[in-house]
Amino acid sequence: MSLSVALQVAQSALSTRQKETAVLSRNITNATQEGYTRKTALVSTLHSSDGSGGGVYISSISRATDQALFSSLVSSTSVGERSEAYLDGLTQLSATIGDTDQDISPAAVLGELESALQAYGAMPSDSVLAGQVLTAAQNMASTLNDASSAVQAEREAADAEIAQSVETINEQLAIIEELNDEIVRGTELGSDVTDAMDARDQAVLALSAEIGIKTQTRENNDLIITTESGVMMFETTARSVTFEQTDTYSASTIGNSVRVDGVPVAGPDSRMEISNGRIAGLVAVRDEAAVTYQNQLDEMARGLITAFQESGNAGIFSYSGGPAIPASGTLVSGLAADIEVNSAIDTDHLDLIRDGITVDYNPDDYASYGDRIQDLLGNLDQSMTFDLETGVDTTATLSDFAASSVSWLEAARQNANNTAENQSITLNRVTESFSNATGVNIDEEMQSMLEIERSYTATAKLISTIDEMLDQLLEIAG
Template sequence: MSLSVALRVAQSSLAARQTETAIASQNISGANSSAYSRKSVLLSSVVTSSGQSGGVKVSGIGRATNDPLYKTLVQATSVASSQDAYLDGIARLAETVGDTSLESSPAAYLGQLQISMQNYASDPNSPIQAQAALDAAKDMANALNDATRLVQNVRASADEDIDGSVENINSLLDQLETLNTLIVKGNQSGDDITSALDSRDQVLLSLSEEVGITTLSREDGDIVVYTDSGVTLFETTARDVSFERTPTYDATTQGNAIYVDGVPITGDDAIMPIKSGKIHGLTILRDDATITYQAQLDEVARGLIEAFAETDQSAGGLPDQTGLFAYSGSPAIPATGVMSPGLAGDIHIESAVDPDQGGTTDLMRDGGINGASYVYNTAGEASFGDRIQGYLDELDASRTFDIDARLDADDTLMGFATNSVGWLESARKSASADLEVQTVVVQRTAESLSNVTGVNIDEEMTLLLDIERGYSAAAKLISTVDKMLDDLLAAVR
């Protein structure tokens, strides 16, 4: 090997070691970042025109990857995010409504109403028992009103969160477009794009939290992003994701769908509906779970109105009309076995029986809220208890409920109300268990990916020692060549 070749070998080695030192330092700096993937210097041999080895050169920067694990993490993150958003809403309902052992549940208030009516039936002449029964009825109506407000507030909150999520999706897609362009151009020009790849992977992972996605790799590092149902979110440019928020909700309000370039990805009209991600969990909460629970509350309200309705006592063939419990459609009775959306938020105590509104509690005992034809206690007996006992019989009677409430269509009112609480608690427990399992999947997958692509500080420090030894060897070679050249020059003088 000539001295000039030896010098070039040493110089190329020093340059390579300098790059390796910079990359090792970069790895150490990024060791604590979950978004960072370990980098490595790719070296190749330099061969002279005569076929001799001319040292080494840096041919590129490598990046540790594992596509199957990364795709599994993206998918698991989407599912977990969907379950988390859904559970938050269900837990809010369950925490406020409680169960049959808590005074906050409609079933518990119904139980208190039955007890108060039983006490009133045993002493129909007692104004104290009458007032207690009226107060229990008020509490029952208020509980249904409050539960309805809660359900609709949860729907409105979910709608607001969907709006924020859509805004975040559009922002992430814009970032993805910038990074993807940088990566494609970098690949074409031979620039180091490893940091941009890290950033793009992190953007995709963040995007998967909002909506389920799949990706397709193309030439020069280009990618295409689809929803998990196959709708294109990104291809060279970001697609527009749109949503119109509905600020106020009631039981009849229909939530708006989410669109990608005009194509619905949620709602009844969606041909390719998404299956995971935060907006999936929020739409299921807003458009399914809360609507079902609202339907159950409305059916409890309808059962109460039916149980306390007045029947014509004059044999005149007059229709049944609302009694103790009324609503905006009073005095007509809601259709039996058919849903009346929002009835639980509309139910209230009839003013004619409420002393605070100028009424009298005697009408609970005697009947006649709708006039003389509906009076049960025609003799005006102070100890008349038949009408009150009739309430209790109706509360214990089996009645028909709308199947859209997803509970038994034939049940007593108490049985239906209790099953409603059970349905909500079962939904909460199921969602909690699913999220717990999925969280473990995300954590284990992230750990496995980190073991493959992450940075090991010990390995990097060992590498730095190797680089230092290589640097010393190259420096020593240069020093030796320099001395040999000095000796050669001295010999020819």
């Protein structure tokens, strides 16, 4: 090998080591940046016209990646966010409504009403005890009214969060489209697109938190994204994700669906339904959990109106559909928000509790008449038939049904909590595995830096030696 060729090889090696050092410095600088993957300079050999080696150069910059782990991370993120959103919704319902031991619980207030009736039944002539029954009945009606309002408020909140989630999805799809264009063009030109690919992966993860997705990479690192159910979300360009928010909810309100490229994927008319992502959890709260609990509240209200009826007409408890009582075992949507104490009963007419409103049970006006009160207590102790849409026992006393309702909500919340905890553990493990496979290890980078430094020193010494040899040749020649 001639000295000129040796010098060329040494110079290329020196330049290559400098670029490798720059890549290592880049890794170390960004080691703690979320989503950054380890970069590696790929070294190739230069060849002269006769095919012999003529030095080295950086042919490309690659990044550490593990597609299987990344796909698992995307999936785990979607499942975890769905679980968290569903748990949050159930927790809000539980916190607002309470349990059987709290005064705000329908079951607890019903117990207070029964106690007041029992006390009044023992002394039917006591107007103070009659007033306590009226107060307990008013509390019962307002508790159901408030609980119904709380349920619908939670549905409204879930609906608003769905709208925010859809906005986030469209924002991330726009980011992905811009980055994907940059990556495809850069790959075709042989440019370093590794940072853009890191950024695109982060956008994909952010997208997966909102909606369950699947990804596929084509030639030139071109990305395709579909929902987990197969609806196209991104191919060269982002598809539109739409949702029409409903501002006010009642028990009969049906929320709108989330649509991807016009196809409903979450909501009442979904043809290709998603099961994961934050949107899936919010829709489950809005359309399933909250609706089921509302049905239970409505059936409690119907049970009260039925138990306190007077020969087929509404008695102490009434509603806008009165005076006829609701049909047995049939759900009346929104009845919990509609139930009220009969306007005929007030502090000046407390005796109507004892004697009847539409039916005169005490025609002789006996102050000690207690048969009607005992009949009401008996009605509360009788089994009723409740609608199947309540999700709990359909045959029970009103008290047992109210207690089962609270138990159902708490059981649902506890199950959601267990699921969310398990998914959190899974996500943490997958995240750690992905980070170990693709992240930057400072110790390894520093070790590589020392190796490059030694190589750089040896190359520099080689150049110095060649320079000395050329000087000696020049002296001999001249």
